Amino acid sequence: MQIPSYDDVLVAEQRIRPHIHRTPVLTSSYMNSLSRAELFFKCENFQKAGAFKVRGACNAVFGLDEHTAARGVATHSSGNHALSLSYAAGRRGIPVTVVMPRTAPEVKKAAVHGYGGVIVECEPSTSSREATLAEIVAESGADVVHPYNDPRVIAGQATCSRELVEKLGELDAVVAPIGGGGMISGTCLTLASIAPQTKIYAAEPANADDACRSFKAGHIIADDAPQTVADGLKVPLKELTWHFVSNHVEDVLLASEQEIVDAMYLTWQRMKIVIEPSSAVPLAVILKNSDIFAGQRVGIIITGGNVDLKKLP
Amino acid sequence: MQIPSYDDVLVAEQRIRPHIHRTPVLTSSYMNSLSRAELFFKCENFQKAGAFKVRGACNAVFGLDEHTAARGVATHSSGNHALSLSYAAGRRGIPVTVVMPRTAPEVKKAAVHGYGGVIVECEPSTSSREATLAEIVAESGADVVHPYNDPRVIAGQATCSRELVEKLGELDAVVAPIGGGGMISGTCLTLASIAPQTKIYAAEPANADDACRSFKAGHIIADDAPQTVADGLKVPLKELTWHFVSNHVEDVLLASEQEIVDAMYLTWQRMKIVIEPSSAVPLAVILKNSDIFAGQRVGIIITGGNVDLKKLP
Numbered sequence: 001m002q003i004p005s006y007d008d009v010l011v012a013e014q015r016i017r018p019h020i021h022r023t024p025v026l027t028s029s030y031m032n033s034l035s036r037a038e039l040f041f042k043c044e045n046f047q048k049a050g051a052f053k054v055r056g057a058c059n060a061v062f063g064l065d066e067h068t069a070a071r072g073v074a075t076h077s078s079g080n081h082a083l084s085l086s087y088a089a090g091r092r093g094i095p096v097t098v099v100m101p102r103t104a105p106e107v108k109k110a111a112v113h114g115y116g117g118v119i120v121e122c123e124p125s126t127s128s129r130e131a132t133l134a135e136i137v138a139e140s141g142a143d144v145v146h147p148y149n150d151p152r153v154i155a156g157q158a159t160c161s162r163e164l165v166e167k168l169g170e171l172d173a174v175v176a177p178i179g180g181g182g183m184i185s186g187t188c189l190t191l192a193s194i195a196p197q198t199k200i201y202a203a204e205p206a207n208a209d210d211a212c213r214s215f216k217a218g219h220i221i222a223d224d225a226p227q228t229v230a231d232g233l234k235v236p237l238k239e240l241t242w243h244f245v246s247n248h249v250e251d252v253l254l255a256s257e258q259e260i261v262d263a264m265y266l267t268w269q270r271m272k273i274v275i276e277p278s279s280a281v282p283l284a285v286i287l288k289n290s291d292i293f294a295g296q297r298v299g300i301i302i303t304g305g306n307v308d309l310k311k312l313p
Numbered sequence: 314m315q316i317p318s319y320d321d322v323l324v325a326e327q328r329i330r331p332h333i334h335r336t337p338v339l340t341s342s343y344m345n346s347l348s349r350a351e352l353f354f355k356c357e358n359f360q361k362a363g364a365f366k367v368r369g370a371c372n373a374v375f376g377l378d379e380h381t382a383a384r385g386v387a388t389h390s391s392g393n394h395a396l397s398l399s400y401a402a403g404r405r406g407i408p409v410t411v412v413m414p415r416t417a418p419e420v421k422k423a424a425v426h427g428y429g430g431v432i433v434e435c436e437p438s439t440s441s442r443e444a445t446l447a448e449i450v451a452e453s454g455a456d457v458v459h460p461y462n463d464p465r466v467i468a469g470q471a472t473c474s475r476e477l478v479e480k481l482g483e484l485d486a487v488v489a490p491i492g493g494g495g496m497i498s499g500t501c502l503t504l505a506s507i508a509p510q511t512k513i514y515a516a517e518p519a520n521a522d523d524a525c526r527s528f529k530a531g532h533i534i535a536d537d538a539p540q541t542v543a544d545g546l547k548v549p550l551k552e553l554t555w556h557f558v559s560n561h562v563e564d565v566l567l568a569s570e571q572e573i574v575d576a577m578y579l580t581w582q583r584m585k586i587v588i589e590p591s592s593a594v595p596l597a598v599i600l601k602n603s604d605i606f607a608g609q610r611v612g613i614i615i616t617g618g619n620v621d622l623k624k625l626p
Contacts, residue, residue, distance in 0.1 A: 024337070045585040107582065265622055269420065272358040272587040272618035305585035309578055 001239055006193040008155035009162060009186075016058040016156060019091055020048050023160075025167055030270050035286050036294040040171070042164050045275050045305025049087040049111070050080070051232075052160050052183055052303050053147070057084035059156030060145040061092050069094050074142035076100070076122070076129035079108035080232055080304050081147035086117030097142060099132045101125075105231065105308035125225040126235060148182030149238035157186030162194070164299050170195040172296035175282040177303055178202035178211045178252060179233035181241025187301065188248035198299075199250040201292075203281040205230045205260060211237055212252040215245060229257050229313045232278035232304065253292075255284035261313050263287065267302075274305045277313060314552055319506040321468035322475060322499075329371040329469060332404055336360050336473075338480055343583045348599050349607040353484070355477050358588050358618025362400040362424070363393070365473050365496055365616050366460070370397035372469030373458040374405050382407050387455035389413070389435070389442035392421035393545055393617050394460035399430030410455060412445045414438075418544065418621035438538040439548060461495030462551035470499030475507070477612050483508040485609035488595035490616055491515035491524045491565060492546035494554030500614065501561035511612075512563040514605075516594040518543045518573060524550055525565040528558060542570050542626045545591035545617065566605075568597035574626050576600065580615075587618045590626060 026041045044052035061073060072095030075085050082098040089096035096117045100109060101124035112119055122132040137144055145153065160183070161174060174191065176183045184202045191198045204211050208226035214237055222236030237245060245252075255263070264280035267273060282300045286293050339354045357365035374386060385408030388398050395411040402409035409430045413422060414437035425432055435445040450457055458466065473496070474487060487504065489496045497515050504511045517524050521539035527550055535549030550558060558565075568576070577593035580586060595613045599606050 043585075050585065268587050269620075269622055272356075272363065274581050274585040274587060307582075309582055 001243070002151045003240065003243060004151040004155040004189060006189065008151065009158040009190055012059040012155040013159045013162065015062050016055055016159065019058045019062070019088065020054055021046060022163055023047050025164065026271060026273070028271050036290055037286065038297045039286070040164070040168055040297070040299045041271070041302050042160060042299060043273065043302050044160060045273060045279065045302050049083040050304055050306040051084060052157060052301070053080045053084035054087055055159050056153030056156030056182060057081065057088040057145060060150065060152040061085070061088035063152055064143060068143050072096060072140060072142045073145050074098070074133060074136050074140065075145050075147060076133045077147045079104050080306060082117065083108060083111045083115065083306065085145055086112045086115035089117070090115045095142070097136050097140065099129050099136065101129065105306070105311065107308045108306055111306070126222070127224055147235070148180035148185070149240045151240065153182055154185045154189060154240065157183050158189040160301060161187045161190040165190070165195050168299065171198050171299045173199045173201060173293065174299040174301070175201045175203050175286060176301040177230070177233055177278050177281045178204045179278070180235040181211065181237045181245050183301060183303060184249065185241045185244035188244040192248050200248055201285070202245065202249050202252045203285040204252055204254055205233055205281060206254040206256050208234050209254055211245065212254055214242065215249065215252045218246070230260055230278040230281055232276065233281065253285035253289055255281050255288065259284040259288065274307060275302050276304050276307045279303045279305070314556070315464045316553065316556060317464040317468040317502060319502065321464065322471040322503060325372040325468040326472045326475065328375050329368055329472065332371045332375070332401065333361050333367055334359060335476055338477065339584060339586070341584050349603055350599065351610045352599070353477070353481055353610070353612045354584070354615050355473060355612060356586065356615045357473060358586060358592065358615050362396040363617055363619040364397060365470060365614070366393045366397035367400055368472050369466030369469030369495060370394065370401040370458060373463065373465040374398070374401035376465055377456060381456050385409060385453060385455040386458050387411070387446060387449050387453065388458045388460060389446045390460045392417050393619060395430065396421060396424045396428065396619065398458055399425045399428035402430070403428045408455070410449050410453065412442050412449065414442065418619070418624065420621045421619055424619070439535070440537055460548070461493035461498070462553045464553065466495055467498045467502060467553065470496050471502040473614065474500045474503040478503070478508050481612065484511050484612045486512045486514060486606065487612040487614070488514045488516050488599060489614040490543070490546055490591050490594045491517045492591070493548040494524065494550050494558055496614060496616060497562065498554045498557035501557040505561050513561055514598070515558065515562050515565045516598040517565055517567055518546055518594060519567040519569050521547050522567055524558065525567055527555065528562065528565045543573055543591040543594055545589065546594065566598035566602055568594050568601065572597040572601065587620060588615050589617050589620045592616045592618070
């Protein structure tokens with residue numbers, strides 16, 4: 001297991017800079033009064049390909065040597081990593097194949113095609129997506145860029161909270177959604193190095209609470225196919241992300257499906273930004289845990305904005 | 314008829330600065346490739362109270378002498394001016410009464426209440442709202458702040474395109490929605506003074522095309538109750554706004570209901586910002602008139618983001 005270092009984050013930042021946006025940080029006096037905290041929304045929904053995952057994908061793709069890059073890249077993803085890897089491969093001009101659950105939002109499938117990616121569909125379970133990917137790699141020799149259990153990807157995601165700290169200094173807390181744990185791991189990697197007083201909270205759908213149960217049990221617990229409106233957060237922790245979660249996360253906080261949907265629409269309504277359900281989980285847990293967050297300066301990672309507007313929850 | 318001058322705009326800018334946001338200008342490589350133009354979206358959906366109208370409302374309210382202010386302000390509005398005047402009056406601590414059509418979006422009524430405004434409902438026609446307002450003023454002696462046919466309001470709205478020019482220099486064209494013509498008049502007032510080469514286009518729903526017909530006929534034509542999804546654009550021109558439209562507007566371009574809804578969702582989907590139907594009319598007319606806009610640097614006024622998410626078109 002190769003654990004990425006903060007030096008890897010600095011290399012990633014230089015490498016991906018030409019290919020990504022430095023996203024804005026928004027504030028809302030309404031959200032502050034509602035939460036009784038001072039909230040800073042890091043808006044990766046405005047990121048290239050509509051989500052933070054382009055950071056890790058670009059770091060992996062642009063770090064490949066010419067020989068490896070020529071065989072292309074492949075991955076499995078519930079959506080945003082698929083878009084992001086397609087975007088990154090497209091910019092480098094190399095082939096990309098993505099395994100996607102047949103139930104993935106149409107808007108994400110269309111966007112992968114738009115970036116020139118080839119989609120192979122699988123069943124909506126972790127076991128099916130991993131088996132399908134193995135077949136593709138055996139045939140093509142493509143380099144697998146795992147959506148989160150990959151040191152290159154984690155180092156790329158880690159550049160997001162680096163931007164947050166550069167802009168705002170040390171915060172009391174940062175809250176990010178947790179699915180496989182790529183964003184949380186990157187957040188831990190950066191903050192443990194440059195803002196060690198900042199507490200890191202992971203926000204998870206109660207319907208897909210395997211990270212929370214893992215955190216309490218002290219070892220990885222994986223569900224195969226949980227059901228939640230936060231479609232980016234259905235995947236389980238893996239050894240690399242477990243390393244960061246178990247060592248650096250303060251707590252894993254849960255939100256119900258209704259709380260997630262309410263927080264999503266509240267954000268649309270009040271802040272006028274489109275965020276996907278996964279991105280609403282942090283606000284949902286902050287609003288229900290004011291004992292933890294009241295009076296604090298809190299960063300929220302808005303992870304993405306790729307919503308299928310024809311299938312709103 | 315008192316026509317506001319550019320000096321009034323400079324006074325307004327100083328007066329309203331503590332009460333409004335300097336809103337961001339967003340760009341989108343996707344929208345640029347689609348339109349074959351370079352588009353700059355001035356995002357008044359991020360403005361206080363969710364729309365540009367807070368500029369004019371604040372200029373009117375904070376320009377009142379103490380004696381007049383004490384009697385309060387009143388207006389009629391299809392929504393955003395009601396919110397904005399309530400916000401402004403609330404900040405000054407004076408009473409505000411707004412006449413709203415009973416069909417106005419619930420989200421706008423709730424927001425008026427949230428700012429402490431008193432709502433009196435009327436029928437959804439221009440004649441009904443004007444008659445109802447006259448009754449209120451006769452009783453209270455409140456100062457009427459018309460949503461657009463008021464020099465204080467036009468001077469306030471004019472600060473928006475001043476910010477746009479300050480940020481971007483002289484553009485080839487600016488496109489703004491037209492209903493009563495307050496934003497377009499403010500745009501004309503500013504650009505005629507500091508960017509006279511910039512062509513100003515008004516974008517109007519084909520279903521409420523009274524400004525377009527007025528423009529062609531050379532005199533005001535008013536419809537009493539047109540039906541369009543762009544609920545902010547149902548009102549007719551008045552003498553003050555007609556002055557600016559007839560003297561400074563290059564053309565009035567029309568979009569169908571479907572084109573407006575498509576442009577709205579396209580903006581949500583691709584730019585991750587929530588805009589109201591009225592704000593989508595400029596993009597809709599730009600996409601269908603590439604003969605006019607291709608190759609140009611074009612400013613678009615995104616007038617507001619107050620959408621009733623429970624009643625999406």
